[in-house]
Amino acid sequence: MTRTLTFTKGHGTENDFLLVPDPDAELGLTPADVIALCDRQAGIGADGLLLVTRSAAHPDAADMADEAEWFMDYRNPDGTTAQMCGNGIRLFARYLLETGRARPGTVPIATRSGVRQVHIPGGDPDGHPTVAMGRPAFPGPDGIKVTANGRTWPALHVDVGNPHAVVQVDDLADPGDLRTPPTVEPAGAYPEGVTVDFVTTRGPAHLALRVHERGAGETRSCGTGAVAAVAAVLHREPGVPTGRYTVDVAGGSLAVDVAPDGDMHLSGPAVLVATGTGYPNRMGRREAPQS
Numbered sequence: 152m153t154r155t156l157t158f159t160k161g162h163g164t165e166n167d168f169l170l171v172p173d174p175d176a177e178l179g180l181t182p183a184d185v186i187a188l189c190d191r192q193a194g195i196g197a198d199g200l201l202l203v204t205r206s207a208a209h210p211d212a213a214d215m216a217d218e219a220e221w222f223m224d225y226r227n228p229d230g231t232t233a234q235m236c237g238n239g240i241r242l243f244a245r246y247l248l249e250t251g252r253a254r255p256g257t258v259p260i261a262t263r264s265g266v267r268q269v270h271i272p273g274g275d276p277d278g279h280p281t282v283a284m285g286r287p288a289f290p291g292p293d294g295i296k297v298t299a300n301g302r303t304w305p306a307l308h309v310d311v312g313n314p315h316a317v318v319q320v321d322d323l324a325d326p327g328d329l330r331t332p333p334t335v336e337p338a339g340a341y342p343e344g345v346t347v348d349f350v351t352t353r354g355p356a357h358l359a360l361r362v363h364e365r366g367a368g369e370t371r372s373c374g375t376g377a378v379a380a381v382a383a384v385l386h387r388e389p390g391v392p393t394g395r396y397t398v399d400v401a402g403g404s405l406a407v408d409v410a411p412d413g414d415m416h417l418s419g420p421a422v423l424v425a426t427g428t429g430y431p432n433r434m435g436r437r438e439a440p441q442s
């Protein structure tokens with residue numbers, strides 16, 4: 152039997168996602184299905200898959216159902232789950248608005264790191280949604296090191312709902328080809344894996360970022376990475392001005408607004424580009440080359 156699902160494809164600064172409506176949490180997508188759907192050659196292709204599920208219907212979100220009707224059930228393209236996604240949740244809000252599941256204004260969305268408030272402007276499909284990211288945490292330990300292509304840097308553990316190791320580099324080319332994943336030491340610092348953010352300074356309140364995402368590899372943008380990068384600057388240089396930071400990524404620019412108390416908001420484009428029907432059991436199959 153051919154299984155089908157409806158999907159919408161979209162992106163935030165070219166961090167691209169599949170949104171799959173699953174209101175009653177009954178699709179039962181396996182990690183293998185997610186890997187196949189996100190495969191760029193033998194599937195549809197994406198940096199992540201967002202199941203659009205009613206909080207009340209999902210065991211990971213039922214306790215948030217009173218606060219947030221919808222749960223972003225985030226899956227990495229390697230089939231694992233993640234707690235949060237700064238670009239994904241802004242796109243998720245755009246999807247809720249454009250499919251009539253939410254109204255313009257502030258929409259609470261449940262995630263595996265709690266309920267996040269996303270502000271989505273009405274009447275402008277190009278308007279930038281903004282997510283309240285709260286205050287980043289710095290859980291340590293000290294002495295984290297990241298190595299990429301033979302070079303090693305000190306890193307800071309920043310938790311923005313999901314885990315990040317932030318590295319300050321002189322030039323974004325310094326880490327080299329990130330198809331070879333960076334290694335992070337000590338090995339026990341991130342028992343569930345980590346996203347590595349390579350950050351350089353372009354001017355006052357202006358950063359640029361390359362990201363090797365946990366469960367995905369190098370991507371063209373990462374919203375939580377942008378917030379973690381700004382948090383690392385403020386942690387390293389207490390007293391630097393708060394206000395708006397611009398974070399350039401390969402796929403565009405994100406804005407991170409820092410309140411005097413350290414609360415952060417992330418804004419940027421979130422664009423829906425296509426809707427279609429997928430056939431998950433035909434995807435991800437690779438024939439051995441004929442000799």
Ligand SMILES: N[C@@H](CCC[C@H](N)C(=O)O)C(=O)O
Pocket residue numbers: 166199227232233234235236237238239313314346364365366367372373374375376
């Ligand atoms: N692209 C994201 C982060 C997605 C989750 C990440 N791969 C993880 O495993 O934590 C963003 O925009 O924040």
